[in-house]
Amino acid sequence: MNDYFLNLNSTNKNSLIKDMYRYAKDNNVPIISDEGLVYLLQLIRLTNAKKILEVGTAIGYSAIQMAMIDENIHIDTIERDMDAYNIAIFNINKAKLNNNIHVILKDGLTVTKNDLMGTKNYGYDLIFIDAAKAQYKNFFNLFTPYLKKGGIVVCDNLMFHGLVGLPQDEKDKQVTTKNLKGLVRKIEEFNEWLSKQKGYKTDFLRIGDGMSVSVKL
Numbered sequence: 001m002n003d004y005f006l007n008l009n010s011t012n013k014n015s016l017i018k019d020m021y022r023y024a025k026d027n028n029v030p031i032i033s034d035e036g037l038v039y040l041l042q043l044i045r046l047t048n049a050k051k052i053l054e055v056g057t058a059i060g061y062s063a064i065q066m067a068m069i070d071e072n073i074h075i076d077t078i079e080r081d082m083d084a085y086n087i088a089i090f091n092i093n094k095a096k097l098n099n100n101i102h103v104i105l106k107d108g109l110t111v112t113k114n115d116l117m118g119t120k121n122y123g124y125d126l127i128f129i130d131a132a133k134a135q136y137k138n139f140f141n142l143f144t145p146y147l148k149k150g151g152i153v154v155c156d157n158l159m160f161h162g163l164v165g166l167p168q169d170e171k172d173k174q175v176t177t178k179n180l181k182g183l184v185r186k187i188e189e190f191n192e193w194l195s196k197q198k199g200y201k202t203d204f205l206r207i208g209d210g211m212s213v214s215v216k217l
């Protein structure tokens, strides 16, 4: 997004948020793009989402931003990396949001219903998938049974730095390592699969690094 529009958007920029943002940039922690965040937060307001599941906490940046919208928002967020988890807990405590954000230290693929506080009363209103890109289909299949009808799934990084969906000759030039090729192929397969899911209406948007927004029908 060009900076002119970005500067017009008023996301919360308190000192904790500024510190977290700087920490993420200085330490190469991948956090949601500024534009993606603006869109995600507005989706939450528009849909009045209160029960949110996030897969991929990192240092808690997006979870804190989401929870700051409204004191009635409850977020379950999953992180498998112990260092990231500890930093997220520190930041969440600092933001005084420990009653609103529940961090689950586990590999997302091993999370069960019992780990998810949000399922106790009713399903999630919104699921934000932002962890290992190669596992998106598995995360989607594992967690969408806990999404209520009319709920939303947002997936981030579906263009993967612009490498997804390139014409073959461009891809051959830019996607050179075996690992990267495998990852790009996986994301392309996921996008294709998601676009065909019958129980969902999905939009693919050129926001940030590419986002999908699926509504459960």
Ligand SMILES: C[S@@+](CC[C@H](N)C(=O)[O-])C[C@H]1O[C@@H](n2cnc3c(N)ncnc32)[C@H](O)[C@@H]1O
Pocket (backbone or CB within 6 Å): 030, 031, 032, 055, 056, 057, 058, 059, 060, 061, 062, 063, 078, 079, 080, 081, 084, 106, 107, 108, 109, 130, 131, 132, 135
């Ligand atoms: C892109 S970052 C999340 C950024 C965060 N949502 C934000 O915008 O502030 C992805 C995180 O997912 C975590 N992760 C990756 N695969 C995971 C898995 N299978 N289970 C749980 N966490 C995972 C990584 O350790 C990393 O911290």
